[in-house]
Amino acid sequence: MPNPSVSIEPPAFGQTLRRDVWWVQPLAVFLGFSAFIVYSTWAALQGAHYWFDGNGADYVSPFYSPEIFGNSPHALFGPKPGWWPAWLIFSPAFFVLWVPAGFRFTCYYYRGAYYKAFSADPLNCAVGEGRKTYLGEQYFPFLLQNAHRYFLYLALAFIFLLGHDAWKALWFKDAAGVAHFGVGIGTLVLAVNVVLLAGYTCGCHSLRHLIGGFRDKLSKSPCSSCYNAVSCLNRRHMLWAWVSLFWVGFSDVYVRLCSMGIWHDVRLF
Secondary structure: OOOOOOOOOOOOOOOOOOOOOOHHHHHHHHHHHHHHHHHHHHHHHHHHOOEEEEOOOOOOOOOOOOOOOOOOOOOOOOOOOOOOOOOOOOOHHHHOOOOHHHHHHOHHHHHHHHHHHOOOOOOOOOOOOOOOOOOOOOOOOOOHHHHHHHHHHHHOOOOOOHHHHHEEEHHHEOOOOHHHEEEEEEHHHHHHHHOOOOHHHHHOHHHHHHOOOOOOOHHHOHHHHHHHHHHHHHHHHHHEEEEEHHHHHHHHHHHHHHHHHOOOOOOOO
């Protein structure tokens, strides 16, 4: 007896049998991402109030560190270079912010998050999609997602660079210019920022594969402990991603408002 052919019509865009509030998560992601993108873009374009040296402190916003060119004492190669076009807005953040932005934009977790939130592809599990074909990440611009593993190397270097900023925030200069060990609120803000960014970066899927993805028997490999540590962080990769995103933005806010005199840094000891 021949089997009857069954044609299943795909659900229309947004159609679903789910009874839960499935739209809350993509909406929250959309609002959270949009807020951070707007603020970070605004902060990068300012080119000012990104360091604070009041009360002997030495704080630098993570949006601007390491400062390649700029007007602060932290600039490695001096002020704005002469070859910079006069018609183009200059900001020290332009030289560094593309690294963490590229790393997060191509992150495996963030891809799934903003695909749902911004392109609705898919809206959520078991919810009708708008597209009819799936091309994957083999074509431009999604082909650029494959650069994630290379951004990882740069992001790991930034952990050490920001860690150096946190170390400098432990030393306060007196009236004679002599540095003394101390801790301020800004010191804690920058130190927590490094810890959260390290937790997010070291839990990266690419790092996990780099350490042990090509091993046949991890239990007999000398890198098994490192692989287990990365896997432990990877299990909470979403949490690390969002908390570190919020805190790096807050770190810039703290340094900026202290520099503007709106907030006053408290010296704990």
